[in-house]
Every structure is written in structure tokens, then in C-alpha cells.
Amino acid sequence: xxxxxxxxxxxxxxxxxxxxxxxxxxxxxxxxxxxxxxxxxxxxxxxxxxxxxxxxxxxxxxxxxxxxxxxxxxxxxxxxxxxxxxxxxxxxxxxxxxxxxxxxxxxxxxxxxxxxxxxxxxxxxxxxxxxxxxxxxxxxxxxxxxxxxxxxxxxxxxxxxxxxxxxxxxxxxxxxxxxxxxxxxxxxxxxxxxxxxxxxxxxxxxxxxxxxxxxxxxxxxxxxxxxxxxxxxxxxxxxxxxxxxxxxxxxxxxxxxxxxxxxxxxxxxxxxxxxxxxxxxxxxxxxxxxxxxxxx
Numbered sequence: 001x002x003x004x005x006x007x008x009x010x011x012x013x014x015x016x017x018x019x020x021x022x023x024x025x026x027x028x029x030x031x032x033x034x035x036x037x038x039x040x041x042x043x044x045x046x047x048x049x050x051x052x053x054x055x056x057x058x059x060x061x062x063x064x065x066x067x068x069x070x071x072x073x074x075x076x077x078x079x080x081x082x083x084x085x086x087x088x089x090x091x092x093x094x095x096x097x098x099x100x101x102x103x104x105x106x107x108x109x110x111x112x113x114x115x116x117x118x119x120x121x122x123x124x125x126x127x128x129x130x131x132x133x134x135x136x137x138x139x140x141x142x143x144x145x146x147x148x149x150x151x152x153x154x155x156x157x158x159x160x161x162x163x164x165x166x167x168x169x170x171x172x173x174x175x176x177x178x179x180x181x182x183x184x185x186x187x188x189x190x191x192x193x194x195x196x197x198x199x200x201x202x203x204x205x206x207x208x209x210x211x212x213x214x215x216x217x218x219x220x221x222x223x224x225x226x227x228x229x230x231x232x233x234x235x236x237x238x239x240x241x242x243x244x245x246x247x248x249x250x251x252x253x254x255x256x257x258x259x260x261x262x263x264x265x266x267x268x269x270x271x272x273x274x275x276x277x278x279x280x281x282x283x284x285x286x287x288x289x290x291x292x293x294x295x296x
Contacts, residue, residue, distance in 0.1 A: 001208035002179065006216050009209055010044070016193040016205040017045055020173065023196060028203075029053040029170040031161070032076060034066040035247045037175035039225045040217050041206055042073075045173060053077060055164060055172075059156045061085055061249035063272065065228035072224070079164055081156040085251055086283055088156065093149030094288050095254050097138060100183050102254075105141045106149040144291055146284075152252070165200070173203040179210050181255075215239040244271075251279045256294055265289065265296035 032054035054076045107115035121133040178188040188207040230243025269276040280286035
């Protein structure tokens, strides 16, 4: 499906949005971060259902250009987490490598047998697992001189959103794509675009899209997006942005171990030096990156 042309993907995504909307009697909202993926998603949904609410979870860790852009979008509701990023990392741990790795390290440090076996590349019963072999190279994180966990996303985004959903009765449509991580690919292959089972129905109608599709849609429709991305240009037949490629929370360190230089922190030092200094020194992300052997 990732190889389908953009025109086909647009049609299939619209069909999944319609299915979700009808199944839930229109009680939906778009999870809106202000990033380019959610901009495309919101445009697709509002072309069909113009009054759909956009919900922005304000972590205070968004680039100023993203925050400024969100202020230009109508019908956006802001949610606020109960904890700041500083409070989360001090209480539970820093986000490193990936959500899955950080979660396993967190529980392995607390003696959970399933997590310890996973860090050793095994099933819970001790048998070797080929899929879990990738965790072995991160065993040194068990001895890191700082706490590690995936709690920042849960505390700062998931919990506020779940409170909102309980009060409003609305159900989410998110711009998650399978190509973004192994975990998201696995989840999409299991659930598809729309999942109606369980207590929390959710929709990921862009699941089979790629970043090239997102950029292609922005050029095709010429809809506004945040200036932090710069322009969209064609380089040797491939679309790319002249500014940031991805945004999200600027302090996040998930995925940095696989980024080419200049990585997000090196880029931030040039484009947003005050935010860079805040992350490295006030939030003490510098000591984390030093231990990980990552330049910033």
C-alpha cells in the first residue's frame, strides 16, 4: 500500500475517514500537533467534515513557529498536561532510543522478569528470541547514571487526551504513519486504519502513507504549514524540506541514535540557540547525550 500513487492513497484515506465518522456518528476529533503530518490529516478530514474539532496537546515543548502556526488554525482546543517535561524526567526518566527501548529499560531496572529477559534477547521463559536480539546492544543503559523511561508521552500527551475524550465523548483520528517506527508499523499491521474494538476506538488513516506523500500533498494542495519546515523542494527526484524535516517536542531524544549529522540537537543549536541551551543545561539533556555518545 505504501507504493500506491498519491491519488489512490487520498481516495482510500477518505474512505477510511468516512467509515470512522459514520461508525461513531460523527463523534470524532483530529489530534493536531501543528506538524506537517497532522496538517495534511486535518485538511483531509475538514474537506469532508468542515466542523471537525482539532485538539492540540500543549506540552510547551513545541517550536515557536509551530505554536504561531497553530494560532492561525480555527476551531482548535488546547489541552494541558499536569506535569512539565522537567518534572517527568526527574520523576520517571529521560526518553532515549525509542519508546519501546525506554520502557523495557525502565522496568528491567525495577526487576521485572519480562523486561530483563527482553534486554537479554529472550522470551520471558528464557528462550532466545530473534526479534528481541536488537535489545542486547542497549544493555549498557541499565547502568546509565540517570533515569530512563517512556513516561513523557504518557504524562504529557496521552493522559490529557484521555481525560478530554472521557469528558467530550469524542474519538481520535491521528496522523501516525507505519514508516515512522517498528512499533507503529506493528500496530498498524495489527489494527489497520480503523480500530473499533476495545474501550478506545481510534483511526490512523495515513498509516500507509510515507513522508513523500505528505510533502507531495502539501505541494499539490498548497495549503499553509509551519515556517519551521522551510520550503518543499525536489532534490534528485525526491521531495524534501529546506528547514526541519520533523518537529514534535524539541527536547525529545527518541531516535537520535539513528540520525545522521547534523542531528536535531545540532540543528537546534543553529536555529534556536536559546532552546538548545535550555535543553542541554536546564533540562540536563547534555549529560544524557554525553553518555549516549551523541553530539549536540
